[in-house]
Amino acid sequence: MADSNLVVCFGEMLIDFxxxxxxxxxAEAPGFLQAPGGAPANVAIAVSRLGGRSAFxxxxxxxxxGHMLAAILRQNGVxxxxxxxxxxxxxxxxxxxxxxxxxxxFMFYRNPSADMLLTEKxxxxxxxxxxSPWAAAPACFSSRYLNHALLPSFxxxxxxxxxxxxxxxxxxxxxxxxxxxxxRTAHLxxxxxxxxxxxxxxxxxxxxxxxxxxxxxxxxxxxxxxxxADIIKVSEDELEFLTxxxxxxxxxxxxxWRDHLKLLLVTTGKKGCKYYTKDFRGTVDSFxxxxxxxxxxxxxxxxxxxxxxVQDLSVFQDEKKLREVLRFANGGGAITTTKKGAIPSLxxxxxILTLIQGA
Numbered sequence: 049m050a051d052s053n054l055v056v057c058f059g060e061m062l063i064d065f066x067x068x069x070x071x072x073x074x075a076e077a078p079g080f081l082q083a084p085g086g087a088p089a090n091v092a093i094a095v096s097r098l099g100g101r102s103a104f105x106x107x108x109x110x111x112x113x114g115h116m117l118a119a120i121l122r123q124n125g126v127x128x129x130x131x132x133x134x135x136x137x138x139x140x141x142x143x144x145x146x147x148x149x150x151x152x153x154f155m156f157y158r159n160p161s162a163d164m165l166l167t168e169k170x171x172x173x174x175x176x177x178x179x180s181p182w183a184a185a186p187a188c189f190s191s192r193y194l195n196h197a198l199l200p201s202f203x204x205x206x207x208x209x210x211x212x213x214x215x216x217x218x219x220x221x222x223x224x225x226x227x228x229x230x231x232r233t234a235h236l237x238x239x240x241x242x243x244x245x246x247x248x249x250x251x252x253x254x255x256x257x258x259x260x261x262x263x264x265x266x267x268x269x270x271x272x273x274x275x276x277a278d279i280i281k282v283s284e285d286e287l288e289f290l291t292x293x294x295x296x297x298x299x300x301x302x303x304x305w306r307d308h309l310k311l312l313l314v315t316t317g318k319k320g321c322k323y324y325t326k327d328f329r330g331t332v333d334s335f336x337x338x339x340x341x342x343x344x345x346x347x348x349x350x351x352x353x354x355x356x357x358v359q360d361l362s363v364f365q366d367e368k369k370l371r372e373v374l375r376f377a378n379g380g381g382a383i384t385t386t387k388k389g390a391i392p393s394l395x396x397x398x399x400i401l402t403l404i405q406g407a
Contacts, residue, residue, distance in 0.1 A: 053358040055095045055102045056130075056176055056216040056247070058238050059088035059225045060163040061117050062140035064343060066388050070146040074155060077145075083343075083389025084120050085142070086163075087222050087254050090344050094351020094380065094394045096125040100358065103175050103216070105130030105238065107166040107231075109139035114162065120391065130172045134162040146341055146388075156259055160228065167230045168237045176216045176238065177245035216247040217358045218279075220350070222254035223270045239276060248310070251277035252350055253286045263289075275306055279357075281313040281350055296322060298329065310364045313353075313374075315346055320378050328367045332374040335382040335407055344390025345381040352380030352400065379403045 064085040067077035088104065095102040104126050108114030110133040117139065121128045140161035145153040158164060219242030225235040242249060253270055260266035267290065274280070282304065284296055293300045301314055305324060312324040320334035356363075356373040363369040379400040387393035 053101050054216050055092070055100060055218045055220060055354050055358060056105060056242070057088040057092040057095075057102060058105045058219065058221040058235060059086065060140060060161075061086035061089035061104065061106055061108060061121075062142055062158075062161070062163070063113050063117070064389060065141065065143045066341060066343065067144070067146050070340070072145075074143050074145055080143070081388055083392055084117055085344060085390040086140070087224070087252060087347050088220065089117070089121065089126075090347035090390045090394065091220055091252075091351045091354070092121070092126045093124045093391055094348050095355045097394050098352060098355040098380070098397045098400075100355035101127075103127035103130055105172065105175060107132050107134055107162045107170065109133065109137055109162040110135040111139055113139040113141075124391075127175065130175050132166065132170045132172075134165050137162040137165050139163075144341075144343055154256060154258065156256070158259070163225070164228045164231050166225075166234045168234045171234055171238055171241075173238065173241045176219060176241050176247065215245050216242055218250050218354055219247045220250040220252070220354065222252045223266075224254060224256060224259060226269045226273070227259055236273070239273065243276070248278040249276055250279040250350070250354060251281070252346065253280070253282045253290070254346075255283075255286045255289055257289075274304070275308065278309065279311045279313070280304070280309065281315065281346070283315050283346060284317065287314055298324075311370075315349060315381070317342075318382075321349070321374055323370060323374060325364055325367075325370070327365065328370075330367070330371065332371055332378055334378040335403055337382045337386050339385040341388040341393070342385050343388075344393055345384045347390060348384035348394050349377045349381035351394070353377035375404065376400055 062085055064083045065080040066083050068079040092102040092104045104121055108117055114133055118128055118131050137160055140158040140163055143155040225231045257266060288294045291300050291303045296314055305312055314322040318334055320332050322331050353373055356376055363373050380395055383395040383399055383403060384393040
């Protein structure tokens with residue numbers, strides 16, 4: 049049986065290099081800010097920063113960047129026992145071009161990067177499916193408060209990162225880990241284990257077309273696991289790519305609907321988001337902010353949404369509750385656009401509530 053609130057995120061973690069000024073090409077940028085990122089890792093840290101419980105599964109290079117990223121996960125309270133290191137491949141890098149309005153384009157260095165080389169044998173599936181002796185214990189009952197010398201060894205099993213281990217309630221992923229083997233097979237196995245453990249599957253399309261061999265391959269592979277997800281989030285651009293239509297009208301969005309889905313979301317940038325369930329659909333407006341860098345905004349949205357959803361699964365049947373969750377998620381996404389970089393910009397619960405109360 050799944051733990052009530054653990055969100056496990058699977059996929060890539062990397063370093064974003066963000067220009068110090070907006071509206072210039074990479075070649076014209078006078079300098080870059082080093083910012084940790086990677087969509088699944090962003091979501092894991094977003095959940096933790098908002099007071100939730102999260103874990104990350106992925107592969108990093110056995111280099112300074114890789115160990116720095118693993119430390120950032122731990123510093124943000126994310127369980128990192130699913131992280132492995134590759135001595136033969138580097139941690140992925142991404143250079144981000146910021147347009148004048150804060151929108152961005154990416155140039156990736158990953159040929160191959162460590163995240164692409166995660167194998168099925170390297171998966172720590174215990175994070176997803178195996179409750180520890182501490183699964184029912186409060187999160188505050190952690191290793192940093194215990195005198196290990198006074199406890200028998202069996203009681204220490206499962207203590208990691210000052211957070212009690214437990215089976216996932218939500219397993220979150222995106223499409224980038226589908227691009228190449230062996231990571232694709234590892235991704236599919238982790239999804240299977242999560243489903244068997246009773247976790248909800250959360251899928252962010254997260255289209256990064258330059259990483260795929262072709263648009264046709266991207267389209268096919270992104271949709272290849274569509275029918276397995278319980279929650280799916282797409283952006284306006286991803287909606288157009290997957291449906292072939294440049295519209296966010298309901299009849300277009302419903303081309304992506306599947307009967308097994310609990311929630312389909314379309315994020316519409318500064319306008320907010322659209323939601324679809326079996327019983328109702330609607331729109332939730334966002335908040336007016338001055339955008340600086342939109343990197344990580346969608347991940348902040350997803351993290352905020354999942355941090356609330358795992359606390360009360362009745363939101364799938366209660367439209368009022370769902371709208372409150374999505375307003376909170378919109379707040380998280382909006383705040384993230386006001387700073388540069390993804391992880392450094394992810395908000396706290398107090399920041400989101402302040403934005404909502406001041407709207």
